[in-house]
Amino acid sequence: MRTSATGRVGQYLALLAYLVFLAFPFLWLVSTAFKSPRELGSLRPGWFPEDPTLANFRQAFDEQPLLRAAGNSLLAAAGAALIAVLLATPLAYVMARHRTLLARAATGWVVVSQAFPLVLVIIPLFLVLKNLRLINSLPGLVMVYVVWALPFALWMLVGYVRAVPVELEEAAAVDGAGRLRTLVSVTAPLLAPGIVATGLFAFITAWNEFFFALVLLKTPEKQTLPVVLTHFIGAEGVADLGPLAAAAFLATLPSLLVFAVIQRRITSGMLTGAVKS
Amino acid sequence: MSLTTEGRGSEGRGSEGRGGARRASGTGPPRDLVSHGAWFLVLPALLPILVLSVGPLLYGILLAFTDAQSGRTEPTQWIGGLNFRDLGHDTLFWESFRIGLVWAVGVTVPQFLLALGLALLLNQELRLRWLARALAIVPWAMPEVVVGIMWRLVYSPDAGVLNETLRDLGLGDGRDWLSGLATALPAVIVVGVWAGMSQTTVALLAGLQNTPRELHEAAAVDGAGAWRRFRTVTWPALRPVALAITALNFIWNFNSFALVYVLTSGGPGGRTRLPMLFAYEEAFRYGQFGYAAAMGCVMVAVISVLLALFLVGRLRGGDRA
Numbered sequence: 001m002r003t004s005a006t007g008r009v010g011q012y013l014a015l016l017a018y019l020v021f022l023a024f025p026f027l028w029l030v031s032t033a034f035k036s037p038r039e040l041g042s043l044r045p046g047w048f049p050e051d052p053t054l055a056n057f058r059q060a061f062d063e064q065p066l067l068r069a070a071g072n073s074l075l076a077a078a079g080a081a082l083i084a085v086l087l088a089t090p091l092a093y094v095m096a097r098h099r100t101l102l103a104r105a106a107t108g109w110v111v112v113s114q115a116f117p118l119v120l121v122i123i124p125l126f127l128v129l130k131n132l133r134l135i136n137s138l139p140g141l142v143m144v145y146v147v148w149a150l151p152f153a154l155w156m157l158v159g160y161v162r163a164v165p166v167e168l169e170e171a172a173a174v175d176g177a178g179r180l181r182t183l184v185s186v187t188a189p190l191l192a193p194g195i196v197a198t199g200l201f202a203f204i205t206a207w208n209e210f211f212f213a214l215v216l217l218k219t220p221e222k223q224t225l226p227v228v229l230t231h232f233i234g235a236e237g238v239a240d241l242g243p244l245a246a247a248a249f250l251a252t253l254p255s256l257l258v259f260a261v262i263q264r265r266i267t268s269g270m271l272t273g274a275v276k277s
Numbered sequence: 278m279s280l281t282t283e284g285r286g287s288e289g290r291g292s293e294g295r296g297g298a299r300r301a302s303g304t305g306p307p308r309d310l311v312s313h314g315a316w317f318l319v320l321p322a323l324l325p326i327l328v329l330s331v332g333p334l335l336y337g338i339l340l341a342f343t344d345a346q347s348g349r350t351e352p353t354q355w356i357g358g359l360n361f362r363d364l365g366h367d368t369l370f371w372e373s374f375r376i377g378l379v380w381a382v383g384v385t386v387p388q389f390l391l392a393l394g395l396a397l398l399l400n401q402e403l404r405l406r407w408l409a410r411a412l413a414i415v416p417w418a419m420p421e422v423v424v425g426i427m428w429r430l431v432y433s434p435d436a437g438v439l440n441e442t443l444r445d446l447g448l449g450d451g452r453d454w455l456s457g458l459a460t461a462l463p464a465v466i467v468v469g470v471w472a473g474m475s476q477t478t479v480a481l482l483a484g485l486q487n488t489p490r491e492l493h494e495a496a497a498v499d500g501a502g503a504w505r506r507f508r509t510v511t512w513p514a515l516r517p518v519a520l521a522i523t524a525l526n527f528i529w530n531f532n533s534f535a536l537v538y539v540l541t542s543g544g545p546g547g548r549t550r551l552p553m554l555f556a557y558e559e560a561f562r563y564g565q566f567g568y569a570a571a572m573g574c575v576m577v578a579v580i581s582v583l584l585a586l587f588l589v590g591r592l593r594g595g596d597r598a
Contacts, residue, residue: 007503015398015409018391022412025471026419028438029427044444045436087325090318102319109326114525115580116334117532119556120573123340123566124333147329150322208420210535215561226422230539233429241436248426252419259418263411 032245033057040242056242057250060232063243065220066250069228076138076213076224077206080145084153085199087146089191092157093183097166110151122215129216136218144212149202156201160194161187197265204255225251340570347564360571370572372547373555374579376462380551381531383462384469388530389523391470392477397507399478400485417475425539428468429455455541461548465540472536473529477522484518485511520591524584531580552576 027047032040034052039045060066095103125144126135134140164187172182210226217223220231229251232244341360345353364370399410416424431438432454440451454464488511496506534553537543543550543558552572560569 011398011401011403014394015403015405018395018398019405019409019412021471022415022474024438025424025427025431026415028431029423032430032436040436045438045441047438087322091322094318102323106319106323106326109331113330115528115577115584117553117556117573117576118534119553119560119569120337120577121330121333123345123560123570123573124336125329127345127566128329128333128336143325143329147325150326150330154322204418208422210420210422210538211557215557226420226535229420229422229426233426233539241430241433244426245430248423252423255418255420256415259414260411263414 029245029249032241033249035242037242056246059240060243060247060250063240064228064231064247066225066228066247068221069223069225070251072138072222073207073225076141076145077203079138079142080149080206081199081203083142083146084149084202085195088150088153088157088198089195092154093161093187095154096158096161106154110154113151118211122212126215135216136222138222141213141216141224144216145206145209148209148212149205152205153198153202156198157191157194160191160198163194164190193265197262200258200262204258207255337570338574340567341574342571343567345566345570347561347566349564353567356567360568361575363568364571364575369547370552370555373550373552374575376548376550377531377552377576379462380466380469380537380549381527383466384473384530385523385527387466387470388473388477388526389519392474392481393519395474395478396481396485397511399482413478414475416472417479419472421472421535422539424468424472425536428471429540432464456545458545458548461541461545465537465549468536468540469530469533473526477526480518480522481515484515488514520588524588527584527587528580531576 031047031049032045033056034054035045035049036051036053036055039050091106094100095106129135129140129144132140134143168186168190169182172186173179177185208226209224213224213227214230217227220228229244229247232240232247342355342357343353344356344359395409395413399406399413403409419427430436434440434451434453437451437454439454443449443451452460454460492510493506496510501509531551532553533551534557537549537551538554538557541549543554553576556569556572556576559565559572
């Protein structure tokens with residue numbers, strides 16, 4: 001597409017504005033995390049720390065059990081991602097390949113489940129988990145995360161399954177491969193990258209989740225990272241900004257790293273799932 | 278997304294299904310095996326969905342008609358529509374509901390417009406596009422709690438970059454954005470827009486890459502300006518995705534919790550108390566499970582009606598255009 005020179009300049013200016021808007025809060029977070037307490041106390045904080053220090057990080061680890069919280073988050077997120085993918089892949093396969101009533105009901109559930117406010121789900125779940133003695137336990141949280149991650153996992157996986165040509169499976173069947181054999185040695189390898197991307201996405205979703213963790217985990221030893229982060233903010237909303245920024249920065253790193261890995265696949269997953277007709 | 282693409286998707290799948298049947302009658306066995314094996318494949322996911330999602334939803338709706346409370350020893354009783362009658366008189370709830378609608382519309386509309394602009398830019402052959410693409414996704418990857426914390430730092434009255442910039446520009450001394458009665462809601466709305474732009478941009482970009490490039494070029498050759506090309510070529514192709522993501526955004530925003538919980542916890546004086554925060558407090562601070570469930574039901578009902586109106590209106594509008 002040819003665009004005039006002034007048009008081009010305008011486009012670059014607009015892009016620059018977007019870049020600034022998107023990046024500045026994060027840059028400020030990083031900058032705050034490395035500032036010395038003296039600098040944070042001054043009334044004229046600058047964009048860059050004058051003498052960068054790790055003091056905030058040390059203080060953050062002293063004040064809150066960040067490592068344990070990260071461990072809890074890791075367990076909950078990895079467990080949920082693994083189970084969600086194991087459960088979702090077969091169902092997604094059926095939803096993509098067969099037009100049964102069941103497949104349509106599952107699609108309907110994926111849509112409807114997005115519309116319900118979490119409060120309507122969490123109260124009954126809280127009561128059910130309480131009866132099962134799974135309140136304040138990571139396995140209980142994992143169960144909730146699995147179901148919570150399923151809709152989007154199904155959505156993505158259905159797209160990936162559709163991208164695998166049926167003809168390949170049929171060819172395998174013609175060659176005498178049984179149904180299971182076809183699935184394992186033809187479909188699964190082609191689907192693997194999509195499954196990994198879906199699992200990693202489920203991992204981030206669970207790693208970042210806050211509401212369920214807030215309601216279901218009561219004792220500090222069990223709490224996940226997002227819940228522990230909020231402890232840095234005192235009852236009156238007064239926060240020690242340095243350690244708060246340091247801890248928040250650290251908590252974000254895993255999500256950013258994983259997202260960097262799957263970024264392209266997420267986009268293409270949405271593309272195939274959302275747009276392909 | 279599935280809201281509107283479902284229609285298109287099912288046509289595609291319909292033909293696939295017929296094709297599959299035709300092929301199956303040729304080869305015989307596979308189809309049978311599939312429909313038997315299907316249960317095998319479906320059951321592992323179906324059970325947790327039924328037990329932990331569909332079941333609780335129905336249970337939640339039933340709870341709205343009871344006087345369920347947390348930690349009570351007496352058995353829970355049916356009280357019919359009493360919760361809903363009480364809710365009708367609960368001015369605090371309706372105020373919170375009003376704030377929720379202002380927030381949802383205030384976030385969803387700019388979110389869509391900004392994301393559309395960004396997606397159109399990212400769809401161009403611009404330098405630094407890779408950087409912009411990567412940055413555009415960052416908010417999506419961040420935990421909502423961290424987004425809230427980050428913006429608290431930005432808005433912080435003393436050490437915040439916003440007030441600092443205002444001072445540098447000589448625009449006064451700045452203010453305490455999140456505790457000001459007038460500024461709190463607009464301030465959190467800006468954060469909501471920032472946080473949700475990513476997903477919208479990615480979805481719209483995916484849609485844009487699906488628009489017919491040849492048509493675009495043909496229109497350009499015919500002398501159609503950028504705006505005309507957008508209206509006649511890009512928008513018709515993008516509309517289903519745009520509608521779906523806007524509808525989803527509206528639902529997600531109306532039901533959002535973590536961001537505002539971290540930013541203001543509903544304050545000052547309830548000015549940012551979204552319905553989810555209200556219901557959360559009702560359920561888990563005051564233990565009024567039944568009443569909070571009734572709030573959830575009202576939220577679903579109103580949102581469904583609004584969305585139905587929106588989608589029907591949009592789809593009709595599309596037929597005329």
